[in-house]
Amino acid sequence: MxxxxxxxxxxxxxxxxxxxxxxxxxxxxxxxxxxxxxxxxxxxxxxxxxxxxxxxxxxxxxxxxxxxxxxxxxxxxxxxxxxxxxxxxxxxxxxxxxxxxxxxxxxxxxxxxxxxxxxxxxxxxxxxxxxxxxxxxxxxxxxxxxxxxARGVELGGGWPSIDPGASGATVKAIQYLITQRGTALVADGDYGSVSVAAVEKFQSAKGLVADGQVGPKTWPVLVYSLQEGSSGSHVRGLQEMLNKHSAGLVVDGDFGSVTTSAVRTYQSVNRLTVDGQAGPKTWEALVG
CATH class of the missing domain: 2.70.70.10 (Glucose Permease (Domain IIA))
Incomplete structure (x- = not known):
């Protein structure tokens, strides 16, 4: 050491x-x-x-x-x-x-x-x-x-905390997931007032504290379990997070063979169960 x-x-x-x-x-x-x-x-x-x-x-x-x-x-x-x-x-x-x-x-x-x-x-x-x-x-x-x-990250692994005013790929994933949940957002990576209001609406509907922070209580009910054949904005969110970790995917919302391969590779190099499916454990690692 x-x-x-x-x-x-x-x-x-x-x-x-x-x-x-x-x-x-x-x-x-x-x-x-x-x-x-x-x-x-x-x-x-x-x-x-x-x-x-x-x-x-x-x-x-x-x-x-x-x-x-x-x-x-x-x-x-x-x-x-x-x-x-x-x-x-x-x-x-x-x-x-x-x-x-x-x-x-x-x-x-x-x-x-x-x-x-x-x-x-x-x-x-x-x-x-x-x-x-x-x-x-x-x-x-x-x-x-x-x-x-202090920056919302759990060293070694865990759901992160993202506050209003944040920006970047993880915010894009949030915006895509909220869109899939029924409130259309522009995935611009800017966690501004419109996106915060949409998250607070989602939190309130799920019985969570509506504070706009996407943290360990919000992430598990926001993400979806996805697999090959899935399509939609939630898949775009998954592809954004895979790209954050060097996957190089086209963000098209289509969970096809290329995305499956990227998920399996990510799971393998991070010592997760390699099944090609994006469940809670894979999401937790990706967004962390």
Whole structure:
């Protein structure tokens, strides 16, 4: 597991306004014992959070940015293959112990783009992603679990929280799903007043708190279980989320063989049940 060099460990405050759809979960998995932020590692403290899964599990960019470091031991005290992405404003993310790189140095990446595969390179006891968030400059780490939670993301997997004012592919998926539920929306990726009102109407009809936040209570009743032969706006929402994770599909609302193949590939590289059907577990991983 990676160690800090000289970086200071700091905390990260949460704010609902940060749940704007620009951040996402970098990898599916679970937190191993002892792999948490701040855990003692000899003279140092663990600078990130470990997410355990098998070698080859997909690793995604947690937010849009530029790959500024790529190679072995790219930060002081870290071992194995790693990537650093700059997100601007003094914010960086680090991805360690990778088995395969899928982007080049200086590459511009989007949130959710596949950038690497999980591995066991460097000083490790088994395959996992060592994930760090740096805020205020490269070298000043924050707790990545709370940092992402403040942005509506559950590190390792879970339904996200999207607030009014958000934007991006996940908002498009929401708009497509709401359209399928009976209120036609333009899928422009802008979670503005019209879309918020439509979500609040849906929440009220389902007996949920009508606050406009699409979170863990709203997602499960908003998504559909889809399979080959399905068609409609809900399939467009699924295709948008697959594309966010590098599928490259035409968003046509037709769940044909190409979309089935993309679903199966996504399920495989994220260690989900590979059945080609988009059920709640697949949706949860995709929108997270």
């Amino acid at each position: 990676a160690l800090t060099g000289l970086p200071a460990l700091t905390s990260s405050a949460s704010a609902a306004t940060l749940k704007d759809g620009t951040w996402c979960n970098p990898a599916q998995g679970y937190f191993p014992s002892g792999g948490y932020y701040g855990a003692a590692r000899g003279a140092y403290a663990h600078a990130g959070q470990d997410v355990t899964n098998t070698t080859g599990t997909a690793v995604y960019a947690a937010a849009a940015g530029t790959v500024v470091r790529r190679g072995t031991a790219v930060l002081t005290g870290r071992t194995g293959n790693g990537l650093v992405i700059s997100h601007g404003g003094g914010r960086y993310t680090y991805y360690g112990h990778l088995s395969v790189f899928r982007v080049a140095l200086d590459a511009q990446v989007s949130a959710g783009q596949r950038i690497a595969d999980m591995g066991a390179t460097g000083n490790v006891t088994g395959p996992h992603l060592h994930f760090e968030t740096h805020s205020g400059g490269l070298g000043t780490t924050t707790n990545p679990v709370t940092y992402l939670a």
